[in-house]
Amino acid sequence: MADNQLFQVVIAKEDAVFWMDRFGQWYNAGGRFRHKKIIDHFNASIRKDENGYFVEQIRETVHEKVYFRYEDTPLFVVEASETDPIQLVLNTGEIISLRPDQLFVHADNLYLQRDEERIKFSDRVLMRLSTRLDYDGESYYFRSGEERHRIA
Numbered sequence: 496m497a498d499n500q501l502f503q504v505v506i507a508k509e510d511a512v513f514w515m516d517r518f519g520q521w522y523n524a525g526g527r528f529r530h531k532k533i534i535d536h537f538n539a540s541i542r543k544d545e546n547g548y549f550v551e552q553i554r555e556t557v558h559e560k561v562y563f564r565y566e567d568t569p570l571f572v573v574e575a576s577e578t579d580p581i582q583l584v585l586n587t588g589e590i591i592s593l594r595p596d597q598l599f600v601h602a603d604n605l606y607l608q609r610d611e612e613r614i615k616f617s618d619r620v621l622m623r624l625s626t627r628l629d630y631d632g633e634s635y636y637f638r639s640g641e642e643r644h645r646i647a
Contacts, residue, residue: 501558508547508562513537517566519573519586519617538586541569543612570614572607575623579640583607585614595637595644605635605646 513523521528521537528534540550542560548569549562563569574584581593597607605616605628616624629636635646 501553502556504557504559506559506561508564511561511563513561514563515565515569519569519571519615539588541587567604568606568613568615570612572614572616572620575620577623581624581639583614583620593639595639595642595646598637598644599647600635 513521513528515521521534528537537550540552542549542551547562548565549560552559552561569586571586572583573586575593576582583591583593585591591609593607597609599606599608605621607614607616621628627638629638629643637644637646
């Protein structure tokens with residue numbers, strides 16, 4: 496059955512029974528999600544359209560989209576290679592190349608701006624990349640190879 500023939504179920508974010516905190520952790524009324532397979536499934540199901548971010552599931556004849564609340568951003572860098580060019584793995588499973596000109600700092604957190612999407616670096620990845628980060632008292636810098644890039 497083609498996707499356009501599936502029965503569409505759309506849940507507004509106000510009605511969603513789960514949400515994401517500012518650290519990328521999923522929650523529902525029972526508390527924080529603990530099972531890695533469930534967490535990985537939710538993260539891999541994140542999509543975006545003109546109405547915002549949602550998790551998507553297709554089962555038999557049903558296409559379900561559940562828009563969800565999140566505190567900061569639903570996109571996180573969860574892994575990073577340590578060699579240049581640095582490859583980043585997002586919580587969704589997508590792999591992207593790090594471009595230092597896309598980096599910015601806000602409220603002591605490191606982000607990457609990709610088009611209209613703001614992607615936050617997890618604490619674990621920040622620790623891994625910490626040897627490439629400098630602060631001179633006024634500005635942050637990221638070192639890539641022999642180059643030192645000022646972070647906005």
